Amino acid sequence: MCADRRPDARRQTLPTEADPTPAERSLPIRLNVDDSDSPSDVIDALFLGRFATGEQPYAHSRSVDRVRSGATLLPPAATVVRSARDDDRSATLAEGEGWTLLVSRWNRGADVSVTATCDTLAKSVLAQAVEGAEDEPEPQPENVTMGFWYVSPRRGPHRTTRQISAGTWEEVRANYTAPVADALDGLMKITPADIAGRLLLLHGPPGTGKTSALRTLARSWRDWCQVDCVLDPERLFNDVGYLMDIAIGEDEGTERGRWRLLLLEDCDELIRGEARHTAGQALSRLLNLTDGLLGQGRNVLVGVTTNEDLERLHPAVVRPGRCLARIEVGPLTRKEAADWLGREAPGKETGLGREGATLAELFALRRGVGPASVPAQTEGADAGLYL
Numbered sequence: 001m002c003a004d005r006r007p008d009a010r011r012q013t014l015p016t017e018a019d020p021t022p023a024e025r026s027l028p029i030r031l032n033v034d035d036s037d038s039p040s041d042v043i044d045a046l047f048l049g050r051f052a053t054g055e056q057p058y059a060h061s062r063s064v065d066r067v068r069s070g071a072t073l074l075p076p077a078a079t080v081v082r083s084a085r086d087d088d089r090s091a092t093l094a095e096g097e098g099w100t101l102l103v104s105r106w107n108r109g110a111d112v113s114v115t116a117t118c119d120t121l122a123k124s125v126l127a128q129a130v131e132g133a134e135d136e137p138e139p140q141p142e143n144v145t146m147g148f149w150y151v152s153p154r155r156g157p158h159r160t161t162r163q164i165s166a167g168t169w170e171e172v173r174a175n176y177t178a179p180v181a182d183a184l185d186g187l188m189k190i191t192p193a194d195i196a197g198r199l200l201l202l203h204g205p206p207g208t209g210k211t212s213a214l215r216t217l218a219r220s221w222r223d224w225c226q227v228d229c230v231l232d233p234e235r236l237f238n239d240v241g242y243l244m245d246i247a248i249g250e251d252e253g254t255e256r257g258r259w260r261l262l263l264l265e266d267c268d269e270l271i272r273g274e275a276r277h278t279a280g281q282a283l284s285r286l287l288n289l290t291d292g293l294l295g296q297g298r299n300v301l302v303g304v305t306t307n308e309d310l311e312r313l314h315p316a317v318v319r320p321g322r323c324l325a326r327i328e329v330g331p332l333t334r335k336e337a338a339d340w341l342g343r344e345a346p347g348k349e350t351g352l353g354r355e356g357a358t359l360a361e362l363f364a365l366r367r368g369v370g371p372a373s374v375p376a377q378t379e380g381a382d383a384g385l386y387l
Contacts, residue, residue, distance in 0.1 A: 039084035040091040040104075046082060047093055047102040047113070056100060056115040058122045064110045065160050068135040073103045073112050075128035099125045108135075109160070142166065144219045147228035149246045149262075151235060157245040159228065166219040174343070175209050175359050176329065177336055183327045184213060188220040190324070192259060192299075197324040198290035200261070200303040204329035207360030210305045213329065214263055217303075225259040225301070233264035237282035247289055247300055259299040267304050291322050331358040341365060 050056040074094055082093040092103040099116040112129050116122035143163040152158045169188045173181050202210040218227035230236050236243055290302050337357040338349045345366040
């Protein structure tokens with residue numbers, strides 16, 4: 001859908017009032033529809049008509065991440081005037097006395113927007129549309145709610161949530177070599193009163209269990225901290241608007257005073273020694289969020305995983321006082337690995353090398369993958385589970 005101000009008999013012009021306001025006169029809308037536009041695009045344009053002319057000057061919107069099966073997202077007495085379905089999206093336009101509603105659905109989620117003749121009516125219609133529409137699966141004791149942030153081409157910065165399976169620290173502690181387990185013991189027990197730094201740094205070779213530790217940490221901290229994973233961290237600190245939305249802005253439903261942990265995985269380029277030259281302002285904004293004006297007054301922690309050696313990290317990242325914890329996660333020793341296999345996969349100890357094994361290699365051996373195939377498996381689909 002494209003806007004065009006040139007007169008053309010083929011173009012459809014939205015209706016205007018006989019005596020338009022100055023704001024309306026400044027935006028004469030003419031829409032040209034061609035074969036590149038879909039029916040959903042037409043519905044989007046029709047929805048904006050009464051808002052653009054001022055007939056319905058108030059608007060409210062809400063997103064529903066998981067729509068309950070059977071929910072229509074339409075309030076009582078709604079009349080559907082247009083409906084369209086594309087490959088990955090459906091759109092429904094409905095109206096009632098003094099209001100217009102647009103429902104855009106994709107997969108299990110939806111956006112609901114309402115325009116109305118008054119603000120109270122817009123809020124009321126929206127509340128009726130989404131009432132009882134959210135599907136909240138019964139939480140399992142072993143699960144934890146984790147948020148996922150990303151920039152959507154259609155919707156901009158967006159957050160969705162999932163129930164993530166995570167074991168207790170007691171259940172997974174044996175997955176880590178003794179010095180790492182001792183360090184993580186203290187981290188799992190931290191409370192808001194113990195927080196002395198805003199940066200949590202886990203570094204070490206691939207496959208050693210960094211991501212697994214973070215999932216368990218999310219479970220251990222779930223009473224006081226919401227954990228959100230940023231799926232596009234390389235964009236976060238290079239896009240000020242994105243950074244403000246997810247690190248500084250308030251989320252709907254977030255309890256006042258509740259802490260948030262933003263997870264940034266595999267951020268080697270952002271925090272290595274030469275990052276000041278290669279990452280520009282990105283490193284400065286990360287440091288400002290963890291120990292500067294940007295993070296003042298906000299209960300925000302930043303968790304970073306990297307495969308870099310500690311010596312290669314930028315000194316500003318690891319300086320005293322900035323890190324809540326700085327833990328190098330390494331492989332298990334040969335004895336620890338043999339003990340692990342003795343419990344989890346008796347008889348598989350012969351597959352171990354002389355130097356011990358990473359957690360990813362142990363899981364591969366438990367599945368019966370030979371030692372020669374373990375490195376390839378580490379780079380495959382399961383690698384992310386044990387990084």
